Amino acid sequence: MGHLALGALFARTLDLDELVLMPAGQQPQKQGSTAAAHRLAMTRLAAEGLAAALAASHPSTQVIVSTREIERAGPSYTVDTLREMRREAGPGASLSLLIGSDQLVRLDTWHAWRELFDYAHICAAARPGFSRETASAPLRKVFAEREKSALGVQSTPCGGILIDDSLAVDISATELRATLAHAQNAAKPPANLPEPVWQYIRAQHLYRA
Template sequence: MANPLQHRKPAADAGAPPHTPADRPYRLGILGGTFDPPHVGHLALARLCIEHLALDELVWIPTGQSWQKGADVTPAADRLAMTELAAAALQASGAKVRVSRMEVDRAGPSYTIDTVRQLRDEYGPEASLCWLMGADQLLRLHTWHGWQKLFEHVHLCTATRPRFELAALEGPVLEALAERQADTQLIQCTPSGRMWIDQTLAVDLSSTHLRQRLATGQPADDQLPPGVAHYIASHGLYRDARAGA
């Protein structure tokens, strides 16, 4: 008999869950970030991980209070709205795609460890949970609150940028990679604890650079998901250059 926890979904999810074969765990990809703004690099990362990790579901989670970036962040309501527009571009990707308010609605700073603990409780002990990140996040992983405990709840799956070198990683992260690196097949069939790095994604784009372009009036529609450019223009976002990652 299949373990009922294997297919459990959060109560907040709308609609019927996709069918999952009884002989493998449910596969959830988690794309978290400030999304200030979401851009085509985020879409490329999502599509790559949906394909290579054979995800059943992808959840985007905009940060609520970004404790590492201070107050100089676009209001959460705007970032949530832009993330929903970006996620809509993935609806035909083969995975269920949704946007979660869990960090926006949570009081206090948004710590990834709190988010993955909540998702593990919701999806059960057997589901394969993958935290998706770009190379910039991997380089700062050692600065995250409780980062080493993340492996108790999720896999860490990274797509690097062009010219990225693994040797640039801080010692503790490089040690974790040496111990935990795995292929996609192992990621797909185990709950957590592994690292996977893809070095084929040829997208070199950051939200910081994009904000700077928008602030100086340079065209950036080709770097934004459908609808996001219109939202930015209609709400007057990024009129002044701001610092931050």
């Protein structure tokens, strides 16, 4: 639900034409990921609910599920994805990478992280307790140099950072997986998981203890 809330937030804040949900392929910083086919299926189920909600509240945004990364061979680097998307969108379109603040403060551990700004803006939703001071000094310098308003992101192609602290959703994917490991027989899904995704997880026997 945190991912969906982040997408809905920036769909409204940036008046997005398209909101692309993209399951990662082979994640370089993560081992033992759930099979890509399952993650894609769950993303599609979640996207249906998000699309319905946005159709009522913000109908100008089209929700798209992309298989771009899971179809790519080898490690799935975000910079490669953004480079491809920039080439397809052209030099003038405003592109934004939407992430949580937990990833923002460790952005300098990503592959070729400085090049991300050559292709897109980076927009982050701050979780409760977020502090820029937890980022490295070089990264804090980048925050200061590149921070933009929503209008600044909308009106330029790439290169900025937008940090939004209005979401206040504190959901950890690690904690959710731990909850799922012991909740397979529960009558209702965890509060932070869409019902269709919960039913898929149960049917496919995923995330069991």
